Amino acid sequence: MSESEAKALRIILLGPPGCGKGTHSAWISEDYGIPQISTGDILREAVAEGSDLGKDAQRYMDAGKLVPDEIILGLARERLAQPDVARGFILDGFPRTIPQADGLAEILEKLEQRLDHVIEITLDREELIRRITSRRVCPNCKAVYNLSFKPPEREGICDRCGARIVQREDDTRETVLQRLEVYERQTAPLIDYYRERGLLRVVRADEGYDATRAQIEGYLGGKTE
Ligand SMILES: [Zn+2]
Numbered sequence: 001m002s003e004s005e006a007k008a009l010r011i012i013l014l015g016p017p018g019c020g021k022g023t024h025s026a027w028i029s030e031d032y033g034i035p036q037i038s039t040g041d042i043l044r045e046a047v048a049e050g051s052d053l054g055k056d057a058q059r060y061m062d063a064g065k066l067v068p069d070e071i072i073l074g075l076a077r078e079r080l081a082q083p084d085v086a087r088g089f090i091l092d093g094f095p096r097t098i099p100q101a102d103g104l105a106e107i108l109e110k111l112e113q114r115l116d117h118v119i120e121i122t123l124d125r126e127e128l129i130r131r132i133t134s135r136r137v138c139p140n141c142k143a144v145y146n147l148s149f150k151p152p153e154r155e156g157i158c159d160r161c162g163a164r165i166v167q168r169e170d171d172t173r174e175t176v177l178q179r180l181e182v183y184e185r186q187t188a189p190l191i192d193y194y195r196e197r198g199l200l201r202v203v204r205a206d207e208g209y210d211a212t213r214a215q216i217e218g219y220l221g222g223k224t225e
Helices: 022-034 037-047 053-062 069-080 098-110 125-133 173-196 209-220
Strands: 011-016 036-038 088-092 118-121 135-137 145-146 202-206
Touching: 011 022, 011 173, 022 036, 022 088, 022 145, 022 209, 036 037, 037 053, 037 069, 053 069, 088 118, 098 173, 118 173, 118 209, 125 135, 173 202, 173 209, 202 209
Parallel strands: 011 088, 011 118, 036 088, 118 202
Antiparallel strands: 135 145
């Protein structure tokens, strides 16, 4: 099957911080040949490029405020119009709110595309806190590690590039509770939103990476050729 004939796969991954969204996005992206699109990455790219939307976003981030939905949606609209999403995408961390979900629906409608699956990854609160506070990232190549279940081979050193891995500022205990609270208030309503639209698939993350991955593969079906 040629690339243009392959069926597109458009997925949203939902779940609280620490549930493994980023990790699962990564293998889905690779196995199904679709880009992984996260709000964080889109924001960082726009800020680095110094685009108008990027500058707007920067002002909110500098003030320690949430970037408003209009700016996030503007960035998402630009990103989803790029050619590499022709075969689909996996959204990780977007949409985050009901207005963002409505905005996404509008963007996709204009592009004559539709969502295939919204996968919710669930995990108990205490386990989430433990996982987040043991997360480490490579500031150089962006590799993600977890001291609990995915440590680097050499302590404190990135397997891929040899840089020293660090804890992100928002992975510390003080901010974790705050982030979980924000998730419960803003993003949890999306679960019902997508359930009502018949798109929601629920996956439990407490049996470990392989079990979670197998459940997701069950929903997504065979890899595209
Ligand atoms: Zn690295």
